[in-house]
Amino acid sequence: MTPPRSKPVEALTEEEAAEELARLAAEIAHHRDLYYRQDAPAISDAEYDALEARNAAIEARFPALVRADSPSQRVGAAPSEAFAKVRHGEPMLSLDNVFDAGEFAEFCARIRRFLRLPADEPLRFVGEPKIDGLSINLLYEDGVFIRGATRGDGIEGEDVTANLRTIADLPLRLKGTFPSRIEVRGEVFMEKADFLAFRDAQAAAAAEREERRRRGEKLGEAVVIPANPRNAAAGSVRQLDPRVTAARPLRLIAYAMGAASEAPAETHWDYLARLKAWGFRTNPLSRLLDSEADAAAFQAAMAEKRASLGYDIDGVVYKLDRLDWQARLGFVGRAPRWAVAWKFPAEQATTKLLAIEIQVGRTGALTPRAVMEPVNVGGVVVRHATLHNEDEIARKDVRVGDTVIIQRAGDVIPQVVGVVKEKRPKDAKPFVFPTTCPACGSHAIRDEGEAVRRCTGGLICPAQRVERLKHFASRRAMDIEGLGEENVELLFREGLVKAPADIFRLHRHAATMRGWEGWGERRIAKLLDAIEARRRVPFDRFIFALGIRRIGEANAKLLARHYHTLDEWRAKMIAARIVGSEAREELGSIQGIGPAIAEELVEFFAEPRNLAALDDLAREVTPEPIAPEAAIESPFAGKTVVFTGTLATMTRDEAEAMAERLGAKVTKSVSKKTDFVIVGADAGSKAAKAAELGVRTLTEQEWREMAAIA
Numbered sequence: 001m002t003p004p005r006s007k008p009v010e011a012l013t014e015e016e017a018a019e020e021l022a023r024l025a026a027e028i029a030h031h032r033d034l035y036y037r038q039d040a041p042a043i044s045d046a047e048y049d050a051l052e053a054r055n056a057a058i059e060a061r062f063p064a065l066v067r068a069d070s071p072s073q074r075v076g077a078a079p080s081e082a083f084a085k086v087r088h089g090e091p092m093l094s095l096d097n098v099f100d101a102g103e104f105a106e107f108c109a110r111i112r113r114f115l116r117l118p119a120d121e122p123l124r125f126v127g128e129p130k131i132d133g134l135s136i137n138l139l140y141e142d143g144v145f146i147r148g149a150t151r152g153d154g155i156e157g158e159d160v161t162a163n164l165r166t167i168a169d170l171p172l173r174l175k176g177t178f179p180s181r182i183e184v185r186g187e188v189f190m191e192k193a194d195f196l197a198f199r200d201a202q203a204a205a206a207a208e209r210e211e212r213r214r215r216g217e218k219l220g221e222a223v224v225i226p227a228n229p230r231n232a233a234a235g236s237v238r239q240l241d242p243r244v245t246a247a248r249p250l251r252l253i254a255y256a257m258g259a260a261s262e263a264p265a266e267t268h269w270d271y272l273a274r275l276k277a278w279g280f281r282t283n284p285l286s287r288l289l290d291s292e293a294d295a296a297a298f299q300a301a302m303a304e305k306r307a308s309l310g311y312d313i314d315g316v317v318y319k320l321d322r323l324d325w326q327a328r329l330g331f332v333g334r335a336p337r338w339a340v341a342w343k344f345p346a347e348q349a350t351t352k353l354l355a356i357e358i359q360v361g362r363t364g365a366l367t368p369r370a371v372m373e374p375v376n377v378g379g380v381v382v383r384h385a386t387l388h389n390e391d392e393i394a395r396k397d398v399r400v401g402d403t404v405i406i407q408r409a410g411d412v413i414p415q416v417v418g419v420v421k422e423k424r425p426k427d428a429k430p431f432v433f434p435t436t437c438p439a440c441g442s443h444a445i446r447d448e449g450e451a452v453r454r455c456t457g458g459l460i461c462p463a464q465r466v467e468r469l470k471h472f473a474s475r476r477a478m479d480i481e482g483l484g485e486e487n488v489e490l491l492f493r494e495g496l497v498k499a500p501a502d503i504f505r506l507h508r509h510a511a512t513m514r515g516w517e518g519w520g521e522r523r524i525a526k527l528l529d530a531i532e533a534r535r536r537v538p539f540d541r542f543i544f545a546l547g548i549r550r551i552g553e554a555n556a557k558l559l560a561r562h563y564h565t566l567d568e569w570r571a572k573m574i575a576a577r578i579v580g581s582e583a584r585e586e587l588g589s590i591q592g593i594g595p596a597i598a599e600e601l602v603e604f605f606a607e608p609r610n611l612a613a614l615d616d617l618a619r620e621v622t623p624e625p626i627a628p629e630a631a632i633e634s635p636f637a638g639k640t641v642v643f644t645g646t647l648a649t650m651t652r653d654e655a656e657a658m659a660e661r662l663g664a665k666v667t668k669s670v671s672k673k674t675d676f677v678i679v680g681a682d683a684g685s686k687a688a689k690a691a692e693l694g695v696r697t698l699t700e701q702e703w704r705e706m707a708a709i710a
Contacts (some may be wrong), residue, residue: 009054009057009058010060010061012035012057012058012061012062014062014065015060016208017061017062018062018065019499020054020058021055021058021059021062021065021066021067021070022067022199024051024054024055024058024071025055025067025069025070025071025172025173026173027051028048028051028052028055028071028277029069029071029171029173031043031048031051032071032378034121035181039410052071054533055070055071059623061433068144068145068146068172069144069145069172069173070172071172071353074614081160083159083160084159085151085152085156085157085158085159085533086137086147086149086156086157086158086159087155087156088137088149088154088155088156088157088183088259088709089139089183089258089259090156090258090259091154091155091331092135092137092151092152092185092258093154093318093334093336093342094154094333094334094335095335095336095339095340096335096340096341096344097315097341097342097343098340098341098343098367099342099343101296104292104295104299104318104342105292108123108292108478110337111123111278111320111325111329111338112336113651113653114328114329114651114653114654115325115328115329115651115654116650116651116654117408117448118258122290122607123291123292123297123320124288124289124291124292124320124321124322125288125289125294125318125319125320125321126268126269126272126286126287126288126289126318126319126321127286127287127295127298127299127302127316127317127318128255128283128285128286128316128317128319129283129285129286129302129309129313129316129317130311130313130314130315130316130317130341130343131186131187131189131253131283131311131312131313132189132228132230132311132313132314133188133189133190133229133233133234133284134150134151134187134188134189134228134230134233134234134237135151135185135186135187136148136149136150136151136157136160136164136185136186136187136188136237136252137149137150137157137183137184137185137258138164138170138183138184138185138186138254139181139182140174140178140181140182140183140184141180141181141560141652142180142181142262143173143174143178144172144173144174145170145171145173145635146170147159147383148160148161148163148164148165148170149160150163150237150480151236152475153475153476153479155538158238158477160237160238160505162240163236163237163242163245164188164237164246164252165242165250166242167188167245167249167250167251168378169250169251169252169253169280169281170252171278171279173279174278174279175275175277175278175279176263176278178274178278179260179261179263179264180261180262181259181260181261182257182258182259182260182261182264183257183258183259183260184254184256184257184258184275184280185254185255185256185257185258186235186252186253186254186255186280187252187253188233188234188236188250188251188252188257189229189230189250189251189252189253189311189312190229190232190233190236190248190250190251190311191229191249191310191311191508192229192310192311193248193313195226195228195229195232197249198226198232198248198249199225199226199232202220202223202224202225203225205223206223206225209222209223209456209570211580227380228380229312230250230312233250233611236248236250243305251281251311252257252280252281253280253281253282253283253363253676254275254280254281254282254650255272255275255282255283255286255317257271263323265323265614266323266324267321267322267323268273268311268319268320268321268322268323268326269288269321271323272286274664285302285305288321291639295318295342298316299316299342302316302534303344306344307568313344313606314343314344315341315342315343315344316341316342316444317339317340317341317342318339318340318341319338319339320338320339322589325338326338327516328538328658329654329657330661332657333553333554334553334554342531346376346407346408347407347408348405348406348417349375349376349377349382349405349406349407350375350378350403350404350405350406350420351372351373351374351375351382351403351404351406352372352373352401352402352403352404353370353371353372353398353399353400353401353402353403353404353416354371354372354373354400355367355370355371355400356369356370356371356387356393356398356400356431357371358433358438359463360437360455360461360463360464360467361439361463361464361467361602362464362467362468362470362471362547363454363457363464363547363549364437364454364455364457364458364464364494365452365453365454365459366433366434366437366444366452366453366454366455367386367387367388367389367452368386368387368388368389368390368393368431368433369384369386369387370384370385370386370387370398370404370416371384372384372385372404372406372556372582375406376461377406377407377414381407382406382408382414384414385404385406385414385415385416386413386414386415386416387415387416388415388451389451389452389453390433390453391451392620393431393651394430395417396416396417396418396430397419397421397430398416398419399419399424399428399429399430400422400428400429400431401424401425401427401428402419402421402423402424402425402428402634403419403420403423403424404416404418404419404420405417405418405419405420409591411619425647433453435453437455437456437461438463439441439455439457439461439462439463440455440457440460440461440462440463441457441465442455442456442457442460442461443455443456444456455639457608458607458609459610460612460638460644463490465498465499466488466489466492468500468547469488469492469497469499469500470485470488470489471547472500472503472545472546472547473488473503476544476553477541477544477545477547478505478534478537478541478542479534479541480530480531480534481526481530482501482523482526482527482530483527483531484531485487487527490516491506494512494514495696496513499613499616499617500545500546500617500619501612501613501616501619501620501621503531504531504535504617504621505620506528506531506698507531508529508616510524510528512639514649525590529692532589534621535620535622535625536621536622537621537622537623537701538560538622538624538625538626539560539564539565539566539623539624539625539626540553540556540557540559540560540561540626541556541623542560542566542621542623543556543559543560543569543623544556546604546614548600548604549600550597550600550602551597551600555592555593555597557626558590558591558592558593559590559593559601560625560626561626561665562590562665563594564625565623565625566618566623570605570611570614572586572587572604573587573601573604573605574605574611576598576601576602576605577602577605577606582671584598584602585669585671586671586673587601587602588668588669589667589668589669589671590667590668591656591666592667596619601627634663634664634707635706635707636662636663636664636676636706636707637662637663637664637667638658638663638664638666639664639665639675639676640664640665640666640673640674640675640676641659641664641665641666641667641674641675641676641678642666642667642668642669642670642676642677642678642690643655643659643666643677643678643680643685643686644657644677644678644679644680644683644686644687645679645680645681645682645683645684646681646682647678647680647681647700647703648680648681648700655678655703658707658709659707662707669689670686670689670690670693670695672693672695673688673694674693674695675689675695675696675705676695676696676697676698677690677695677696677697678697678698678699678700678703679697679698679699679700680700
């Protein structure tokens with residue numbers, strides 16, 4: 001019988017074609033691994049091309065047999081019109097930063113306190129150079145790459161599967177043994193040499209396009225010249241046409257785990273070894289470190305080596321090696337308690353200060369911004385920098401005309417850190433901070449104890465209104481694709497959007513928008529579709545999007561989990577205006593909601609214009625209760641619990657975090673709505689209040705048994 005491989009494609013049966021496609025997928029993947037990751041090709045380019053050509057020919061004849069791990073899937077076929085939203089199996093949270101050995105030591109001390117470890121208990125970490133690229137989440141089912149998404153807001157990202165398939169470092173099928181379902185986290189980036197070549201090519205293309213424009217010829221797509229490798233990588237992954245992504249020199253390093261059907265390792269170091277065995281590229285510079293001293297030495301070594309590396313890093317990530325300790329530590333806000341990014345000192349440069357502008361934020365805060373002669377700081381051209389507040393301007397004695405020292409804090413936010421006073425012009429005068437709002441003319445007052453001066457204009461202030469709209473539509477809030485800052489300003493300026501609810505009535509103004517330069521049918525339709533897609537949003541996003549002062553994402557989530565629905569939250573906040581009321585006590589009892597936050601909420605709901613705007617928005621948008629983080633059965637799910645006294649087997653922080661993972665609401669005070677009070681040693685008034693109200697109390701041992709804590 002003639003072997004299928006030697007048969008002409010047109011003579012293959014469907015069964016033979018399926019078998020050969022499986023063999024070709026494995027064989028081509030093997031040769032790609034030898035070529036891209038081991039730099040040890042075993043066949044010639046012509047032989048490799050022949051394998052891909054036969055694979056393509058078979059798939060052309062049997063399109064129904066195209067495999068998920070097919071080599072042809074490295075470069076998608078048709079361009080995508082948009083990126084769908086993908087919810088991560090586990091949140092992709094950000095990292096807290098430290099900047100010196102003292103801050104890292106305090107990070108270690110917090111771990112020991114949370115886990116109730118002795119002060120001299122050794123902590124083993126894995127140190128991984130923090131590559132400056134685009135974080136992505138890769139889903140594998142039964143070893144096959146199914147879907148890839150960007151980090152997005154940490155909960156939802158953009159589906160960029162077709163583009164990620166084009167990256168040679170990404171295995172389409174895992175090797176060896178693996179969980180039936182697992183999320184692998186990694187970083188897509190460009191190496192410096194590849195970036196420079198790519199940037200030069202883009203610059204040449206831009207020059208050619210400009211020449212065609214001068215000759216009056218038809219122009220193609222605009223050419224973007226990226227400022228740095230990270231921007232180049234992020235832009236490449238978000239191309240609408242996977243064939244464009246395929247032509248970009250992208251690399252991928254895997255370094256973390258998301259949701260998994262089963263634990264593939266007991267330590268993070270072992271997990272990195274599993275990633276390599278599955279076919280991923282990991283960072284060869286990563287190290288297992290036995291102590292804090294080893295971590296400090298590794299940090300110094302990486303800082304020294306930083307400039308000579310083939311890619312950009314902005315620090316080192318240190319992760320606690322033991323995965324069981326990671327699970328106990330969990331997360332606080334948007335960051336894990338068991339990992340931290342130790343950033344390198346910020347790069348600095350000097351330039352001339354041309355002006356000081358005053359910007360008005362959504363909460364009325366007047367923030368000074370430096371306008372400077374453009375200067376390159378850490379590979380990014382900087383024209384503006386923050387001056388923080390009027391006290392900082394006075395303390396540093398910053399004046400227009402000064403030569404100032406600029407740095408990018410954490411390699412991200414440019415700030416003015418000092419003045420080169422020997423270069424100061426003789427006529428430079430001290431800056432006088434305004435006492436009126438530059439946008440609306442209202443008084444700008446500074447409350448006692450506050451560093452910030454605020455406009456008193458409220459909703460009549462156009463700057464506050466437009467900034468609130470920007471915040472409302474932003475990625476971390478309502479995440480309305482295509483409604484960036486420039487478009488919000490345009491819609492506000494043209495009078496089409498004055499309040500958040502107006503965004504959802506924008507379809508009524510499509511005819512007006514068609515008359516604007518650059519606003520064609522396709523652009524308008526995409527924007528309106530994106531708006532329609534956000535008529536149903538998680539309740540915590542809705543709360544955060546309102547832009548209430550002091551209500552960040554973490555506090556919005558606390559409020560959403562406690563009050564469940566918009567109607568209940570609205571009613572309770574109005575009732576909480578009365579000091580001493582049950583609603584006010586309930587608000588103050590929420591773990592993480594302090595007196596200052598409670599006061600801001602009460603003040604927001606005491607303003608009739610805010611209530612009118614909220615009710616108007618509620619007619620357009622449906623906030624949905626957020627899903628619990630842990631979908632597990634538990635006697636504490638949906639219950640309100642309070643801890644009091646000293647626990648013997650775990651710290652209070654760990655017990656509260658454990659209760660929240662079991663679906664409980666942890667509060668600070670006991671009320672008739674409390675379900676359980678867990679009583680430790682030396683319990684005080686809370687235990688007495690529980691007895692008075694008839695609330696069920698549990699000993700620490702009873703709590704552990706009910707929670708099934710081993």
